Amino acid sequence: MADDDDFDFGHVPIAWPVYFGDEECAKDDRRVLLIAQLSGWFSTKEGWECLAHDLSLTPDCRVVMALDYGVLRSTCPIPDVFAALDMQPLEAVACLGCSAYEVIFAARPEASKGLAVLKGLKPKKVVVNFSNYPESAVKIRSLKASHLGRIVTVTGSVVRAGPVRPKVTDMSFVCGKCGSVAKQSFEDGRFCPPRACAGEGCRSRTFAPSYSEASAMDSQVVRVQEVQGPSGGGDAGNVPRAVECELVENMVDSCSAGDVVTVTGIATPSSDDRGGGGGGSKAKSQFRGSCASSLYVKALSVVAGPGPGGREPKPGEVGDEDDYEMIAKLYSRHSGDALALFALSLCPGIYGNEMLKAGLVLALFGGSRKHLSTAGRGSKSKAPLRGDAHVLMVGDPGMGKSQMLRAVCKASHRGVYVTGNISTSTGLTASVGKDGGTGEFCLEAGAVVMADQGVCCVDEFDKMGADHQSLLEVMEQQEVSVAKAGLVASLPARATIVAAANPEKGHYDSSGSLSENIKLSPALLSRFDLIFLMLDQPDEEVDGLLSEHVMRLHGRGSGKENIPALTFGKASQRRRAGGRGGGRGSQRSDSGKDRLLERIRALQSSGTKPVPLEVIQKCVVYARKHVAPVLTEEARVVLKRCYLELRSQNANCVGGIPITVRQLESMIRLAEARARCEMRERVTVEDAEDVVAIMRESLYSTVIDEYGSIKVGGRKKGKHAEAKRYLTTLAKMARAQGRRTFSVQELYGIADDIRLQVDDMVNLVEELNYAGELLKKGNGMYSLA
Structure with missing residues (x-):
């Protein structure tokens, strides 16, 4: 690489027409001087490393230079660059691209040949993508007139992604009278033909566009809305604001609806249609004919996720050694008890419900997403199998x-x-x-x-x-x-x-x-995967503990989030060792549930402070990214035995949720989440037993009765059980009589014959009709589906 003194500062840039069109190029122009200074710096060792650090090509073989503002700020000794980026960003970005073009294709072509990206490439326009610009970070709702013409960085969710359209940048027009050709550039994509012919003695106003000589680039408009709600961290309760961002060239199709992105670009006013390009669009701007302008961002870079230059750091991002060391210390201190710790920390303001909180923690971590081949070995057609619970x-x-x-x-x-x-x-x-x-x-x-x-x-x-x-x-x-x-x-x-x-x-x-x-x-x-019932059942001792918990919770000072108000005493542990309601656990043995509950309550009784939700967030991000547990043979046996027991008892189920293979898949996902919560690569027997305990707890009051068995007919039949018995009787009569149509009087008579225990027979027939079991045929006739 050469020094600055070796570069010709009086050289007129050969790429001037590429970036500045037909504008006159004078040697004393500030842009020419800035390009010369940047070309000299890019020719140095530090400048070349900054230029060649991240080069790529667009589909039409244009060179894309991803420029990190932080690196440029720390290495570039030219103060005029940063002043230009602050006051005239369009000119500054064009000067950066022009100087990079000078160095790559004119001043140092031999160095460019050493890069695989540029090998054998003909001179093409260099596109500059600016990123990591923390000084320009601004909230979407804070974009005002003072930001017009300045570089801004906004972060939000893409709520709308428009189609990719060609945007015409310049076009030639042929005079209809003298035949002279005039080239016209379209600022911001607005179609603007010449007003009058510039030919000698010709003042014609009639022009024919030459579409074959038009220059165009890809363009896409996306709508970015600020992140709000519990995970947004700011401005919650206000109407979310959004801004349109125009993506061009290599940035099109870089994001889709639903993505969280950080967009760095130039805040630009627009009082007319931006999407015309060729003048065929009939869409009228909302503000046309007035002095008001809409504001949009002409993107210079699009980064997936909130980055360092965004509105806030990415939630839960584990990107530095401090976060990694924090996670390592946390797991070394609570080895094997991470699930209990996170369940204790999830919502300390809510008393009890430990198994529910453990299930929610497992849902946060989730299982492994798999892809199953649908056409044999070696097939590229794979069906995804969800890992989320x-x-x-x-x-x-x-x-x-x-x-x-x-x-x-x-x-x-x-x-x-x-x-x-x-x-x-x-x-x-x-x-x-x-x-x-x-x-x-x-x-x-x-x-x-x-x-x-x-x-x-x-x-x-x-x-x-x-x-x-x-x-x-x-x-x-x-x-x-x-x-x-x-x-x-x-x-x-x-x-x-x-x-x-x-x-x-x-x-x-x-x-x-x-x-x-x-x-x-x-x-x-x-x-x-899990369905939990939270029933408000009167219990003198539990109600007393709950009231004490609420009083202590409201008696504390503000600003102490995630701090428990009450720990479990020995009496409450003995009273509630069986779980919700206190009575069920005494009539069944569930070592997995008892073990998990004991660990959670032991941590709470020992005075262990809950960890902040931000720490749980970082652990979830790290585990989902780096940990992919697999089932061991011993864990498979435990899960299979539990499924077969539930399935065998489900034969006579008359209410609740039927036990199907989905429950087995749910237990597999939860077992993987249980191991992932502990940062383990293999699912152990203890993990499987904990998941079986959580699964059984979720089935109580929905499928399993107070004795630990699947609900069967004979004790207390609900409306669902009576409807099933009624449909079974109708099906038997239809087969015996060779018909499937019954009148309303026959339906009521059959209900009386079998002594159907329902309060409203009319309502039952309507519900069966709505469910598709009985089809109404008209004239008071119904048919079995």
Whole structure:
């Protein structure tokens, strides 16, 4: 490399027309001087390392120079560069690209040949992508007129990604009178033909565009919305703001709807349509004809995730040695008790519910996502098998379900919190809207798409009506398929669903099944790996401990998050050793549950302080990225034995959730999450036993009775059991009589003959019709499905 003194500062840049068009190039122009200084510095050893550190090519063989502002600031000795970036960023970026072009293709071509990216490449425009610009970080809602023309860095979620369109940058026009050719550049993509012919003696105003000589580049407009909610960390409660960002050249298709990105670019005003390019667009701007302008960001770089130059550091990011050492010390201090520690720390303000909290922690860590070959060995066609575990909390009001949801959302590295009573099916999954500039249809991400590879918490799950049926595909296939307005696409939605629901009548009715209490379809319930009931049952000792817990919690000073108000005493441990309600555990033996509960309560009684949710977040991110546990043969035996026991007892099940192979897959996922929580690569027998204990706890009051067996007919039959018995009787009569159609009077008569125990027979027939078991034929006739 040469020194600055060896470079000709009087040299007129050969790439001037590429970056500045037909503008006159004078040797005393400030841009020429800056290009000469930058070319001299890029020719030095430090400058060449900065230039050649990250080079790539676009599909049309343009050179992309990814320039880190922090590195440039620490190594470049030219102060005019940073002044230009602050006051005239467009000119400064063009000067950087022009000087890089000078060095690569003119001043030092022999050094460029040593790089594999540039080997055999003809001179092409060098595109500068600026990143890591912390001085320009600004919140989206803080973008004002003072930022116009300046470099800004914004962070948010992509809620809309428009189509990729060619943007015409310059075009030749042929005069219709004298035939002279005039070349016109389009600033910001606005179609602007010449006003009058510049030919001698010709003042014609009629021009024909020459499309064959037009220059164009790829362009895409995305809409970025600020991250809000429990995991957003700021401005919660305000209406989220959004800004449009224009991506060009190599940045198009670099992000999709639902991605969290950090965009560094130039804040630009626009009072006209930006998407015209060739003048064919008829879309009119909202502000056309007025002095107001809309603001958009002309992107210089797009980075996935909030980076160092974003609004805030990436939540849960484990990127330095301090975080790694913190995780190592935490696990060395609590070796084998990480699950108990995290369950203790998840939501200390809610008393008890240890097994529920442990299940939520396992949902945060999740199992391993697998891909199964669908066409034999060596086939490239593979079907994904989800590793995320979904959890449903059903309980009486006032049990703290919403607080647990928010705690899970804060502990997740990417959490989205929504409420079902004000959410629609398209708001949860994806919708199709019109692009304001082009008028074309484009996809808009919903909550589960924005929570991709994270957690989507849905409160008031029972208030969604029929909208929750849109989650059937999301919870199993983990993608959202859209076919609207000519758009057919599948968006990734690899999110863990954690939902909370209240019983329909305000209080859970133990005589009815789970479906009857919350009015959710069995297909949807079967997709949840864990379903916990939180029942408000009177208990003198438990109520006394709970009241003491609440009094201590409200008696503490503010600002002490994640600090327990009450520890378990020996009496309460003996009283509640059996789990929820106190009575069940005394009539069954469950070593896995007792062992897990004892570990959680031992940590709490010893005065162990809960860890902050940010620490749990970092552990979750690290474990999901670096730990992929596999089942051992001993763990397989434990899980298989539990599944076969539940399955054998399920033969005569008349209520609750049927035991299918999905429960076995759920236990496998949870066992992997249990090992991942401890940062282990192999699932041990203890992990499997803990998961079996959590699974059995989730099945209580839904499938398993107070004696530890699957609910069977004969003790207390609910509405679901009577409906099943009624349909079985109808099926037997249909086979015997050779017909499948019955009148309303016959339906009522059959119910009386078998002494059907229902309060309202009319309501039962309507529900069976709605469920598709009885099909209404008209004239008071019904047919079996």
